[in-house]
Amino acid sequence: MELADSPEEEEFRARxxxxxxxxxxxxxxxPSPADWPARRxxxxxxxxMLYDAGYAGLHWPVDAGGRGxxxxxxxxxxxxxxxxxxxxVGANFVGLxxxxxxxxxxxxxxxxxxxxxPVLRGEEIWCQGFSEPEAGSxxxxxxxxxxxxxxxxxVSGSKxxxxxxxxxxxxxxxxxxxxxxxxxxxxxxxxxxMDAPGVTVRPLRTLAGSTEFAEVFLDEVRVPVGNRIGAxxxxxxxxxxxxxxxxxxxxxxxxxxxxxxxxxxxREAQGNGRWDDASLRRRLGRxxxxxxxxxxxxxxxxxxxxxxxxxxGPAGSVFKLRYSHARQELFDTxxxxxxxxxxxxxxxxxxxRLSSLSYTIAAGTSQIQQNIVAExxxxxxxxx
Numbered sequence: 001m002e003l004a005d006s007p008e009e010e011e012f013r014a015r016x017x018x019x020x021x022x023x024x025x026x027x028x029x030x031p032s033p034a035d036w037p038a039r040r041x042x043x044x045x046x047x048x049m050l051y052d053a054g055y056a057g058l059h060w061p062v063d064a065g066g067r068g069x070x071x072x073x074x075x076x077x078x079x080x081x082x083x084x085x086x087x088x089v090g091a092n093f094v095g096l097x098x099x100x101x102x103x104x105x106x107x108x109x110x111x112x113x114x115x116x117x118p119v120l121r122g123e124e125i126w127c128q129g130f131s132e133p134e135a136g137s138x139x140x141x142x143x144x145x146x147x148x149x150x151x152x153x154x155v156s157g158s159k160x161x162x163x164x165x166x167x168x169x170x171x172x173x174x175x176x177x178x179x180x181x182x183x184x185x186x187x188x189x190x191x192x193x194m195d196a197p198g199v200t201v202r203p204l205r206t207l208a209g210s211t212e213f214a215e216v217f218l219d220e221v222r223v224p225v226g227n228r229i230g231a232x233x234x235x236x237x238x239x240x241x242x243x244x245x246x247x248x249x250x251x252x253x254x255x256x257x258x259x260x261x262x263x264x265x266x267r268e269a270q271g272n273g274r275w276d277d278a279s280l281r282r283r284l285g286r287x288x289x290x291x292x293x294x295x296x297x298x299x300x301x302x303x304x305x306x307x308x309x310x311x312x313g314p315a316g317s318v319f320k321l322r323y324s325h326a327r328q329e330l331f332d333t334x335x336x337x338x339x340x341x342x343x344x345x346x347x348x349x350x351x352x353r354l355s356s357l358s359y360t361i362a363a364g365t366s367q368i369q370q371n372i373v374a375e376x377x378x379x380x381x382x383x384x
Contacts, residue, residue, distance in 0.1 A: 005072070013076050019053055020084040027087070033210055036091075040125060040167040043090035047122030056120040057100075064104035065116045075252070075299055082256035089253075091164045095119040095126035099172040099191075102242045106189075106230050115170070115191065127168035129159040129192070129216060130239070139174070140183040140236065144218065146175035146190070148232075152222040153177070153190060155198075158215060165201045165214035168194050172242065173223075178233050187235035189242075191227040198222075207354050209345075252298045255323065258330055259291045261349065269337045283333055290326050294319065321370065331356045 005013060027046070031038035050056040059074035060066020069077075089096050100119045103111055118124040135142040144157025155175055165171070171192045178186030194201075198221035203211040230238040266284055269275040297319050331353035335342035342350055374380040 005076070009070075009072050009076060012073055013080060016055070016077060016080050017084070019055075020080065020086060023049060023053075024084060024086060030087070036166050036211070040091050043087065043092050044122040044125070046087045047089075047092050047096075047120075051121050056122075057096075057116075060101070060104055060116075060120075064100075064112055065120050066104075071299070078253045079256050082253055082260065091125050091167055092119070092122070094128050094163055094168075094172065095124065095170075098128060098242050099126045099170070102172070102189075102238065103191075103229060105241055106238050110226075111191075111229065124169040125164060125167055126170045126172060127165040127194070127214075127216075128163050129165075129171040129173040131159060131161045133158065133160050139239075140187065142174055142176060142187065144173075144175050145179065146177050146188060146223070148177075148225070149222070151225050153188075153225060153228070155190070155192070155218045155221045155223055158217045160215050161204070161213045162201075162216045164212055165194070165216050166203055166211065170194060171216070174235055174239060177235075181233060184236045186233050187239065188232050189229045189235040189238040190223050191229065192221065192223050196221050196223070207357065254327075255291060255294050255298055258327060259288075259295065261330060261334070261352075262288055262291065264348070265334055265337050272337070272339075274337055274339070280333070280336060283336075287326065287330055287333065290322075291330075294323055294326065297322075328356045 028042070031042050033039070047056060054067065055077065057064070057066035058069045058077050059071070060068070062068040096119060100116055103115050107115070115124075119126070129144075130139060130142075132142050132144060142157075144155065144159065146153040146155045148154075153175070155173070157175070159173075162171070171194055173190045173192040175188050175190055176186050177188040180186070192199075198219040200217040200219070202215040202217070204213045204215060205211055206213060229235075262284060266275070269277075269280060269284070274280055331349055334349035335353055338347060338349065341347050342353070344350060
């Protein structure tokens with residue numbers, strides 16, 4: 001792709017900067033990380049502002065309610081919102097970055113009309129019900145059962161690490177609809193209402209003290225057949241679409257954030273005397289090169305997704321694999337810059353360091369990503 005802005009892109013960037021400069025000072029203070037109802041309201045409010053200004057679903061297809069923006073415009077939006085300190089998608093991230101794009105790619109016209117506008121308008125939150133206590137890295141071994149009863153599926157089982165389940169309206173849910181089929185063949189993708197009878201949510205506290213994850217217990221929950229995305233037992237293929245978005249483009253904005261953190265770390269080191277350490281300067285310089293390369297890979301992945309019908313390819317696993325480790329190294333370096341202050345949870349980057357430990361597990365472990373790269377990109381035989 002052409003990396004220099006065209007005149008149209010320069011105008012788009014300038015217009016976006018003006019809008020951000022006008023609206024960001026009007027936002028209320030960010031709520032406490034522990035106040036999930038307030039966080040939900042804050043995140044939905046920001047999404048509504050984006051919608052009213054024409055920036056919601058910027059890169060989504062027009063027939064899915066988006067703007068059909070070019071890859072360059074999408075990347076400009078990510079760059080400028082992060083540089084301006086705009087709110088992250090927050091509790092909206094599953095709907096905006098995973099479930100919504102999956103429904104846009106795989107849903108019927110009626111399903112698109114039902115679920116996509118509320119996501120874009122900031123009216124509904126989604127959570128992800130994929131992982132299970134005994135089906136982590138090997139997701140296809142999931143056991144949550146769903147059997148057909150007339151025009152509904154009856155679902156029983158449990159999920160774990162369910163992002164934002166506490167405040168979600170809907171769940172992108174994987175269930176086993178054919179227990180006799182091979183593990184990858186008997187899975188179905190459902191949209192489950194979180195207020196359905198039989199749904200119990202139990203928050204989980206992370207190492208950083210937050211509760212953005214939860215266990216979800218399902219006791220004969222009835223989900224309409226019309227809430228199935230794709231065909232029955234074809235859910236693994238649909239899931240690969242979801243994971244392609246999660247690994248390929250969902251972390252794009254975070255790369256910009258990491259590049260900003262690098263600059264802040266350099267200034268912090270210069271101020272506290274640690275800049276005199278040549279090894280630290282080399283480490284920061286190498287990380288700068290690393291994240292510049294990751295941003296170029298992000299640009300490539302976004303462009304490839306647009307050229308292949310808006311679904312990212314397996315190259316997203318290359319990005320996710322390297323980004324996960326680079327992020328951990330970034331915040332390990334932050335601890336080195338802070339010294340003893342890195343134990344203070346009130347200091348910048350301390351909680352980020354704790355959360356970075358999850359990145360080599362979330363959205364598929366690094367070992368799984370290595371397998372995908374080896375088999376689907378390099379064409380190597382499967383391991384025994």
